[in-house]
Amino acid sequence: MEPCKGGQLVNLPEAAQRALDAAPNPEGLSNAGYALRFCATQPNVAMVLSGMSTMEQVEDNLRAMAGDPAPLTAEQLQALRNVHEAFASLGMIACTACHYCTDGCPKRIMIPELFSDLNTKRVFGGWNPGWYFSNVHTADGHAKPSECIRCGKCERECPQGLPIRELLTEVAAEFE
Numbered sequence: 001m002e003p004c005k006g007g008q009l010v011n012l013p014e015a016a017q018r019a020l021d022a023a024p025n026p027e028g029l030s031n032a033g034y035a036l037r038f039c040a041t042q043p044n045v046a047m048v049l050s051g052m053s054t055m056e057q058v059e060d061n062l063r064a065m066a067g068d069p070a071p072l073t074a075e076q077l078q079a080l081r082n083v084h085e086a087f088a089s090l091g092m093i094a095c096t097a098c099h100y101c102t103d104g105c106p107k108r109i110m111i112p113e114l115f116s117d118l119n120t121k122r123v124f125g126g127w128n129p130g131w132y133f134s135n136v137h138t139a140d141g142h143a144k145p146s147e148c149i150r151c152g153k154c155e156r157e158c159p160q161g162l163p164i165r166e167l168l169t170e171v172a173a174e175f176e
C-alpha cells in the first residue's frame, strides 16, 4: 500500500524534483508512475495498491503499469536514491496526513497539521506556517504541541511508525 506515500511523492520539493528529472525518462513516467513502477517491479511483490481520486490519476497509473512494466534503469534507481537524500537533508517528517492518530488524542492535538507546518517551514521558510500554527492549528480547543501529555495513544495508531511525541517537541521548539 501507499506507493506514493499518501501523495507526498507526487509533489516533490524542488531539490528532490531536480534529482529525479536528472535521470533519462524515455517513457515519460510521472512522479507517481515512478513510485508505482518501483514498487511493482520488486521481487515478491504481487500487487500494488494506489489511491486514486481523479480520472487523470487513473489514466496516469494505467500508463505506468501497462503491459509488462520494465524495472527502473540503474540511472533511474540512482535518481530515486538522490531524491531520498534530498528529502533527508530537508529534515522533513514523513507524515502522510492519514489522521489515524488524531481520534484518540485527549488533547485534540492536530498532529498532521502541525507536522505539515514544520515541513513547510523547513522547506520554504516564511511566516505562513507560523501563522497557521498560531491561528488555526492550535486554536478552537486544539492543544499546543508542548501540552502533549505523552500518553502514546497516537503512536500506536501511526502506520508510518513515527515518533510523534518526540517530533511534537520539534514543532514546539520551532513555533512556540
Ligand code: SF4
Pocket (backbone or CB within 6 Å): 104, 105, 106, 107, 108, 109, 111, 147, 148, 149, 150, 151, 152, 153, 154, 155, 164, 165
Ligand atoms: S502522546 Fe500527545 S499527541 Fe499523542 S495522543 Fe497523547 S496527548 Fe495526544
Ligand code: SF4
Pocket (backbone or CB within 6 Å): 094, 095, 096, 097, 098, 099, 100, 101, 102, 111, 112, 157, 158, 159, 160, 161, 162, 164
Ligand atoms: S498516523 Fe502518522 S502518518 Fe498518519 S497523520 Fe498521524 S502522524 Fe501522520
